[in-house]
Amino acid sequence: MSLFDDLKKSVFFQVPAGMATTLKHVFKPPITIRYPDVKRPVRYRYKGRHHLRRYDNGLEKCIGCSLCAAACPADAIFVEASENTDEERYSPGERYASTYEINMLRCIFCGYCEDACPTEAIQLGHDYELAYYDRASAIYTKGMLIDMPINGMPSTPRQTEPGVFTQSIPDMEDPK
Numbered sequence: 001m002s003l004f005d006d007l008k009k010s011v012f013f014q015v016p017a018g019m020a021t022t023l024k025h026v027f028k029p030p031i032t033i034r035y036p037d038v039k040r041p042v043r044y045r046y047k048g049r050h051h052l053r054r055y056d057n058g059l060e061k062c063i064g065c066s067l068c069a070a071a072c073p074a075d076a077i078f079v080e081a082s083e084n085t086d087e088e089r090y091s092p093g094e095r096y097a098s099t100y101e102i103n104m105l106r107c108i109f110c111g112y113c114e115d116a117c118p119t120e121a122i123q124l125g126h127d128y129e130l131a132y133y134d135r136a137s138a139i140y141t142k143g144m145l146i147d148m149p150i151n152g153m154p155s156t157p158r159q160t161e162p163g164v165f166t167q168s169i170p171d172m173e174d175p176k
């Protein structure tokens with residue numbers, strides 16, 4: 001081993017080298033953020049917690065067809081459908097989801113449910129704060145997943161004009 005190697009290992013070299021590294025970083029802006037007070041925005045295509053969407057008129061997009069449940073590779077979705085009537089309507093067409101549950105402990109956030117949905121009802125959003133104290137709390141129910149109606153539209157169920165909302169799957173100009 002050379003004298004230079006010995007010198008490199010000595011405290012007279014190591015301490016200034018360490019201090020130099022510290023000084024190099026001390027004036028740089030921090031890369032950490034003060035979570036949970038500050039939340040880093042996620043990427044546009046980030047797949048977080050699911051949302052059940054509504055139409056602009058407040059009716060629910062979900063028609064209880066269970067295609068999302070069939071497509072789910074983790075068997076995380078449970079859907080039970082019931083019949084709509086014009087006196088008590090939740091969604092356009094014949095049926096709506098009377099029960100809709102997602103077991104978040106099973107979900108792998110693949111987005112297959114989103115792709116399978118014929119009405120674009122289920123969508124993965126940007127929420128990533130998914131923590132539970134017990135297994136039962138990890139089952140997200142329809143009440144937790146469904147969006148509120150927008151623009152002051154009434155919620156569901158509601159009475160609708162007979163013969164208007166007969167089509168379960170509306171014509172969509174630009175399905176995404």
Ligand code: SF4
Nearest residue numbers: 072107108110111113
């Ligand atoms: S994101 Fe994937 S795993 Fe999660 S509920 Fe949808 S299909 Fe199932």
Ligand code: SF4
Nearest residue numbers: 062063065066068117
């Ligand atoms: S979310 Fe979509 S695929 Fe799933 S039951 Fe509702 S309408 Fe059908």
